[in-house]
Amino acid sequence: MSKRVLIVDDAIFMRMKLKDILEKNGFEVVGEAQNGLEAVEKFKSERPDLVTMDITMPEMDGVAALKSIKQIDSNAKVVMCSAMGQQTMVMEAIQSGAVDFIVKPFESDRVIQSLNKAIR
């Protein structure tokens, strides 16, 4: 069965791009959220196998969303999506239980490799 993924990013563009990469590689995108609060809500309702989480977002940033999700389900698999220059945030995310991170600009291969490993 294909793995169910929740995509979180504030830019529609990024979500489209990621969704495309994922669907081409046999993942099922079960939801999209454009900020941390939405992400937490969608996580509760969809219970995805995996979450890709952007870091900089309005309302609630990715790290805070990660923490909330981890409180809901400590086994939740969250892969952070970061850009260059967000080292501290990524580290905080890892500290808070993110399984991996991918760096923008996204390259399909790397994204898929990371997600496959994260989900194992």
Place this chain on the structure above:
Amino acid sequence: MDDNSKYRDLFFEETDEYLQTLNECLLELEKDPEDSSVLDEIFRAAHTLKGMAATMGYKTMSELTHSMESVLELYRNGKNLITSEIISLVFKCLDRLSEIVEDIREEKYDEIKIEDLVLELSSVAKGGPNAGNNKVAQEVDTFSSEMSETDKLIIHNANEKGYNAYNIIVTLEAGCLLKGARAYLVVNKLEQNGEIIHTEPTTEKLEEGDFENSFNLIYLSKEDAKEIKELIEDISEIEKVSIEKISLDENLAREAVVEDKQIKQTKEEKVEEVVYSKEKDKPKSNIHHASQSIRVDINKLDNFMNLVSELVIYRTRLEDISGKVNYTEINEPLEQVARITSELQDLVLKIRMEPVNVVFNRFPRMVRDLTKELKKEIELVIEGEETELDRTVVSELGEPLIHLIRNAADHGIESVEKRKTLGKSETGLIKLSAYQEGNRVVITVSDDGKGIDPEAIRESAIRKGIDVKGLGEKDLIQLIFHQGFSTAKQVTNVSGRGVGMDVVRQKIISLGGSIEVHSEVNVGTDFIIKLPLTLSIIQSLMVEVGRHTFAVPLGIIDKVVRVEKEEIFKSHSNEVYMYRGKAIPVIRVNEKLSLETTDDEKHIILIQLGDQHYGLLVDGLIGQQEIVIKKLTGILSKMKEYLGATILGNGDITLILDAGNLCSERTVEKIG
């Protein structure tokens, strides 16, 4: 490289939005430099743009946004204070970004140079008070490549407790980004099942990513080598993991036993927690009522609109035919079709509506720039920006409004000194407002500046050889819309060479609207623009002129009256009709269109353009009808007398009269 071409449209759309957000937020920040939430938003927008540009492979754009972001970061942590210089610099960056985006849109890549801005940005970044004062001072590498005595001791003790010590070399994939975080991920994962007692390079360097592609770890764990290896390999972007078990020389170990007590203190220090949720208790409301929406290509909507229009045409034809055949059973379904078509029509019109905000939102920035350029104090107040209009109208509206606002700033608002001597507040006010009134939208541009002096207009008009005899003050002011007229004594950069106002009026008229001006010396000037909600389907009055049928848009008609020949008077060379005690000019439509007239009963259609009434003399009235405007193309489009054409129920084609044009030509004649 991935194929990104299909994301282009989306990319542009979102980029435009983010650039707009940046502009707006910067203006806000300028007003209140200490508002950290605005700064955060700016930072986020710049950051998102960077990510998007990088993903699309637009290098120049991502470089520039990256530099911007780095500078903004300095201000974000609150150490540097926002100055108007930095805001101007970021504005400059935004302008450059817009240029770059425009270029990309036209498929020109990396032609615009950004070095100057990047240089400026980096000099700001360096010039900051905390320049060169990196938080984590670089320590000299205190760890030798040899294991320290303490390490050996720890390993010895660990061995006794059943832990194994491993020397691990992790090599990251070439091109791995954020190496520091990647390394941290490895460290973090390993620490869940054991303890890292030594790293090469140091933990700090490791976390900063200050190493080539590989690093060394000494790791204590009960797990066996294979499991540890798998654990690390489970992390992405790891090229290679080599692991070997360390066995200590017994002698060394015994020596080390003495310093047993140190063991407990050697736990790796955790990275300090960075509290990053700067987000204050922002209202969380907007996620809840965010309704689902999709983006649609405007061409599809235009197409949809056209199809609905066709449907309306054939509905009218069907109604026409059913009136003739006297087949009653058809009436009920036909009524339903009529109802559904008008609902459909309503719907497509609504879909095409766009808030005027789309045009208005660029003005705060424009006025800010004008303020700097003209060295005046101007405040722009915007009201009713949520008012909606047909998309086509909205997109055409920008140009005339820019013109009016520039005029208001340049010619209207006086200099600070002048305002002081006049006893006005130092800050001039320009007000832009929009509201819906029936089936039209009214947009006003007002300023509290010096107003238009009718005497100045009179002098200028006489100099230009325009006949001003018999014109009252109000009429004189209307002359500003006359072709080739300008009262500005000097041509400035900001506004006009005297070609402006008539172009503005032409534009508004071509959108089926009207513009009028009210002005009082030293009090201010108001421009009032009235626009139809939509351009494509209108209610109209069908009239007869010389056995031909024409349509007149209902929106501009004030009243229709039947007249006898004697009720039309001659005054000077023109004919007038007395309406509410006022003489209004009469236009014989048949003369305008060079048609023969019948001697049948005559009607005057009273129309209002701006605050001026006109009477259109037509032969007969046919009735009211909903018509679909089809634009005239080719050579026909040069015929100014017509707005367009429409297809009637019986299949005939009828021209739609452009009343504004018929009447305004007369005014020009009168003046000229």
